[in-house]
Amino acid sequence: MGTTLHTLKPPAGARHKMKRVGRGVGSGKGKTSGRGMKGQMARRQPTRPGFEGGQNPIHRRVPKRGFVNNFRVEYQAVNLCLIDGKFAADEEITVESLRAKGLVPKKTKLIKLLGMGEISSAVKIKCHRASDTAKSKVEAAGGSVEVLEAEAPAAAATA
Template sequence: MRINDAVPKKGSRTRPRRVGRGIAAGQGASCGFGMRGQKSRSGTGTKPGFEGGQMPLYRRVPKLKYFTVVNPKHFTTINVKDLASLEPNTEVTLELLLENGSIKTNRGPLKILGDGELNVPLQVKAAAFTVGAKSKIEAAGGQCEVVS
């Protein structure tokens, strides 16, 4: 097989349409574009992305790096350093922290953050832990339990 043998199958390619060559040619005068209007004029009809005057999609979406989260998760947060004042082997829950005044308000499920040091072993039950907080609690001899 040679390069000149690679040709399209007979009948698969039709000749280009010759428009604007008189009535007998089949596409005379208006060339199949109708009488008047935006799409009958020469050149491209509209630019890509044009939506008929409506604000186009590329102008409607935000231009900054991150989209705002529609339903954000809200947590009641506390740092590991605030748990250091508790008694050893205490079971730490959101209710306990609200009772002893470590947290003033309940803003949702409890999340433990990893700022500070912890030397007391604690059994912490929370909805979420940061990686640093989990490692500090377990290094102090405590346990982390994720509750929904």
Template sequence: MRLQDAQPQEGSRKRRRRVGRGISAGQGASCGFGMRGQKSRSGSGTRPGFEGGQMPLYRRIPKLKHFTVINPKQYTTINVSQLASLPANAEVTLSSLLEAGILTATKGPLKVLGNGDLGVALRVQAAAFTKSAQSKIEAAGGSCEVVA
């Protein structure tokens, strides 16, 4: 087989439709576009997404910068400044904060945030720490332990 022998398969190529060349050609007069209206005229017709003047779908839906998280993680948050009132070398957990009265309710696991200053060394056990909270606790001589 040579390159000049390569031909398309029989029946795969159809001749183009010659419209507007008389009634005997099968597509005479209106060329299959119907009688009147925007879609029968020459030119491209309407742009994609155009709905005849009705507010199109892509403008009706809400514009979101991002999709909301379906099941967001709920944390019980506490700032480093609230831990400053605890005694030195105390072990800080979610249950110990509830007993001490610093927290009154729980929404989920404990997360320590970095707002404020800490002057005492504490052993903090929480599900999550912000970077600033972890650095402040360790700078005061304490330790941070991530618990599941």
């Protein structure tokens, strides 16, 4: 008889038996069930994270400074040295092709092309932003840079 899913069992001693607490003096955990004598920990669950016993907690004591823009647009920086040699000449480079080769994270939506390094092949790059240095280097190699229109964030589109 072979091993099947419904006959699988852990090896002996691999799983500890659960000790049921709060079931009387003779249960093996005693009268207070391992919670000690009196006090907050004997009476209830531990406090919520950040609670300091009624003292003004640190997240309220520390002043908040500055401004957080919920509509900020973040671009993934891609340098020419990252692209060089990874794509064939006359190949079109898009966000999807960069994602497919593992050059940018999977969640990347917007790309900014930067000019660090050199590019040897004439490639056509489609990105959402490009620095002047990057544009001039790509065009000097015989390629082209097309700047795409960035999609508006969902919150900004409804406002």
